[in-house]
Amino acid sequence: MPADTDPPALSTRFSTQAFARERQLLAWRDRVGHVVDVLPDKEQIARGFAGSIDLHAAGGLVFTEARTEALVLERSIARVSTDTRRDFAFHVYAEGETGTVSGLRAKRSSPGSMRGIVAFDLNQRFRIERPACRVLTMFVPRAIVASQIGDCDALHGRVVPEDAPLARFLFEHFDATARELPALERPDAIDLLDAGAQLLLAAFADKPHALHDSRAALQSAVKAQVKRYVETHLHEADLTPMKIVDALGLKRATIYRWFEPEGGLGAYIRHRRLREAADELARFPNLQIADIAFGLGFKSASDFTRAFRREFDASPLETRLRALELLRAMNDDPVMRTRAAHSRGARESG
Incomplete structure (x- = not known):
């Protein structure tokens, strides 16, 4: 089949519902064990565990959508020293909060459980006591992160709260990614994942270095948001540029300028x-x-x-x-x- 009609390179779905109650948490530990350790206790194992995860990979980027009950995750020094995972994991908490993050380097402390986005360097240790949540995770290769952020080691454990600049577009973009990615062909999947990675790095990068990148990432995310709105409302007779701008709360002049390469939004x-x-x-x-x-x-x-x-x-x-x-x-x-x-x-x- 031609490359431009290929589905994402990898797409998997997993749920603990397929297992007996006493096996559910252990099955979850096996499923995510290639990245992080799950620390269960006997009581938690006995009562069962509800968890599901959809994974999609394309263009060197991996995206997951996970829904879980409360659990404890850890990536220990021993684990870091024995496996080869060196990419970054960005956790976007679409529902629920970040939980308590610990085990980070000295002088770096978690601001406490909050709704936001957390960056983890898989080359460093951490521990998360996480409440029930729906978390959207983007795994970005270390080389890509390092090319955009000078001291990428210092990114580990940083949190972008939901009210921070670009955060609203990140939440909207990743929520749309979770909905749309399963049905996209490979080139569109790569574009969607790449836009998400750019937006993440712009949100975490230090100013003023990130100004240009953040504008580019923001433009990419907003245009994708507008295009999704167009596709959803394509059969409505009153679909106009002004209606889209008003519905999404965007600036008319900016959106019109960004769509000039397409001949305008109309x-x-x-x-x-x-x-x-x-x-x-x-x-x-x-x-x-x-x-x-x-x-x-x-x-x-x-x-x-x-x-x-x-x-x-x-x-x-x-x-x-x-x-x-x-x-x-x-x-x-x-x-x-x-x-x-x-x-x-x-x-x-x-």
């Missing part, structure tokens, strides 16, 4: 509607072209046809006929039919 909306229309013409051959046009916010069939022809150099009817011819050719060709079935199966399994 042009971007129209482009996405036309691409969706082209897809629906092929997927729904019995649906009237006018119904597709009105369903995507066009005020008349003639306006839709003119815009469609400018975009694709073909009319909607011509595009539908070509799609139907291609579909018939695929159905008549066993090799093409097998390839199409394999492609659909690969996408669905991803």
Whole structure:
């Protein structure tokens, strides 16, 4: 399959519900044991443990979404000295708090349990007494962190509170990442993860060094937020640039400037509607072209046809006929039919 249609390189799902109650916490310890040790007690083992984790990896970055009951995690000096994990783990607490973090280097103390984002250097020891939470974690290679932050060792144990600059966009971006990543093809997954990593490093970097990087990361995250809003509301007739700006609480001039490479936000909306229309013409051959046009916010069939022809150099009817011819050719060709079935199966399994 071509690289641009590959799913994320790795996608796994794990839940302790598949195990007997007395095995649940031990199963969780086995699942995360390649990174951190879980310190259970007999009472905790006996009552069972609810935990789930979805993992996605692409482009050298790893993202996980975990939901767990309260637990104690530790990465000891002995562990650090015996394994090879040297990347950074950024914990974004979407629900719940950071818990009590200890075992860090001298002169560095945790500000106490709070809702925020914590950075851990897996080349250093730490211990977390964590309450029940939903935590989104990004694992970033050490080389990437070091390229953006001069003294990356000092990053270990630092906390960015939820009210800090960029934090709101980090929470929104990572929450959207958890929702959207499972369905994305490989290039889009890499872009989404890379934007998250850039935003994280900008939030943790010291000023004024991070000013340029933070602006770039913020622009990337906000544009992604706007694009997600467009996709969600694409079929609404009143979807306009002004409605998006107002709904997301953004500055109109800034957003309009950031979408200038796409011809402006209005042009971007129209482009996405036309691409969706082209897809629906092929997927729904019995649906009237006018119904597709009105369903995507066009005020008349003639306006839709003119815009469609400018975009694709073909009319909607011509595009539908070509799609139907291609579909018939695929159905008549066993090799093409097998390839199409394999492609659909690969996408669905991803």
